[in-house]
Amino acid sequence: MxxxxxxxxxxxxxxxxxxxxxxxxxxxxxxxxxxxxxxxxxxxxxxxxxxxxxxxxxxxxxxxxxxxxxxxxxxxxxxxxxxxxxxxxxxxxxxxxxxxxxxxxxxxxNHRPNMPDALHDEALARGLLRYCPICDGYEVTDKRVGVIGTGDHGMREALFLRGFTADVTLIAPDAEHDLDDSCARALDDAGIARVDGPCDGYAIERETLALDTAQGRMAFDSIYPALGxxxxxxxxxxxxxxxxxxxxxxxxxxxxxxxxxxxxxxxxxxxxxxxxxxxxxxxxxxxxxxxxxxxxxxxxx
Structure with a gap:
């Protein structure tokens, strides 16, 4: 024993x-x-x-x-x-x-975004996809950052990253955002853009990670999944x-x-x-x- x-x-x-x-x-x-x-x-x-x-x-x-x-x-x-x-x-x-x-x-x-494993691993290795803003938020200082998430959890992740860069966009993973009035106000007060999903069509394009959203194709220096x-x-x-x-x-x-x-x-x-x-x-x-x-x-x- x-x-x-x-x-x-x-x-x-x-x-x-x-x-x-x-x-x-x-x-x-x-x-x-x-x-x-x-x-x-x-x-x-x-x-x-x-x-x-x-x-x-x-x-x-x-x-x-x-x-x-x-x-x-x-x-x-x-x-x-x-x-x-x-x-x-x-x-x-x-x-x-x-x-x-x-x-x-x-x-x-971690719950991952809907992308092929090979793309996920390459994006992660290149810092285009990140999971922990406490660990590596410093590395996205003053860069363009996307956060995949919604609700209170997505809002809190986006607000945390706002401490590193002014260019933060919160993207709903599936359809329209699920945000109560207090979440929406907090995002607006911080100047964080909101875009509805669904998120799809991920690809590495010119040193960015790009994806399709309800408002068209967007590209970011780094994307943080806030999916739990x-x-x-x-x-x-x-x-x-x-x-x-x-x-x-x-x-x-x-x-x-x-x-x-x-x-x-x-x-x-x-x-x-x-x-x-x-x-x-x-x-x-x-x-x-x-x-x-x-x-x-x-x-x-």
Missing amino acids: DDCIIIGAGPAGLTAAIYLARFHLSIRLFDCGSSRAALIPCTHNHAGYPEGISGKDLLARMLEQAEKYGAVREQAEVTGLRATDTGFAVLIGERELEARSVLLATGVV SRIRSHLAVQAGARASEDGCLEVDDHQRTSIPGLFAAGDVAKGLDQISHAMGEAGVAATTIRNMLAGQRPIRR
């Missing part, structure tokens, strides 16, 4: 693996290979890398560090989780492994953990879920979706796990 099984190998899962391995605990890390951080072409927002670092390079460095101290990573998807009398049982295909504790660091999946995301909390919910209406796991200030011994860190838990925040949560969770396990059985050399 492992001391802890970590599900998810993004910044949160890998940080926890480093901590727990250095606590001389037996841990196992499961990685299904779909960390959202791996999609980041280059982040300039992560402290310690003044020239920026790609998400893949950051994850590779973190994994190397975790493995240096004995963490074991397995490329596999966890399909089931349940509490037992001695901890937890984790299902991977036909196998079921046991652990005294579990840390869920499965993150979220799917929180990958189903394993914990399946085991009985409480979650918010949107699927974020409820945790306390030590990253404990409502199930004793089950922890969550990173974007799967309610909070700021940032690498630095995920890493901080993972450090708190890992230390709490260590102290919990020591309370059950002394950890001594």
Whole structure:
């Protein structure tokens, strides 16, 4: 039986693996290979890398560090989780492994605009498509920016980006905008243009990302989809953990879920979706796990 099984190998899962391995605990890390951080072409927002670092390079460095101290990573998807009398049982295909504790660091999946995968990936790599204005709003300073979204969520994303550029257009993804009077006033006060959808016909044209709208073809230096995301909390919910209406796991200030011994860190838990925040949560969770396990059985050399 492992001391802890970590599900998810993004910044949160890998940080926890480093901590727990250095606590001389037996841990196992499961990685299904779909960390959202791996999609980041280059982040300039992560402290310690003044020239920026790609998400893949950051994850590779973190994994190397975790493995240096004995963490074991397995490329596999966890399909089931349940509490037992001695901890937890984790299902991977036909196998079921046991652990005294579990840390869920499965993150979220962004809802993408309606475009082919190859175009999406190229636009993302070239900075024509972006998902996080907190991370990279600085890079669109004084550029022409489109936001695909509507309602309160779309309005808030457009207003946030207005802090970086005066040229922001909010485009409804499907048909006419769904905006109440207060949203419309806030957009008007900020000088943000509104265009109805549907959005289609995406293409890279002369170093811009262009698309068809109800008002004709438009092109932008960068486009931000504000279409929400799917929180990958189903394993914990399946085991009985409480979650918010949107699927974020409820945790306390030590990253404990409502199930004793089950922890969550990173974007799967309610909070700021940032690498630095995920890493901080993972450090708190890992230390709490260590102290919990020591309370059950002394950890001594």
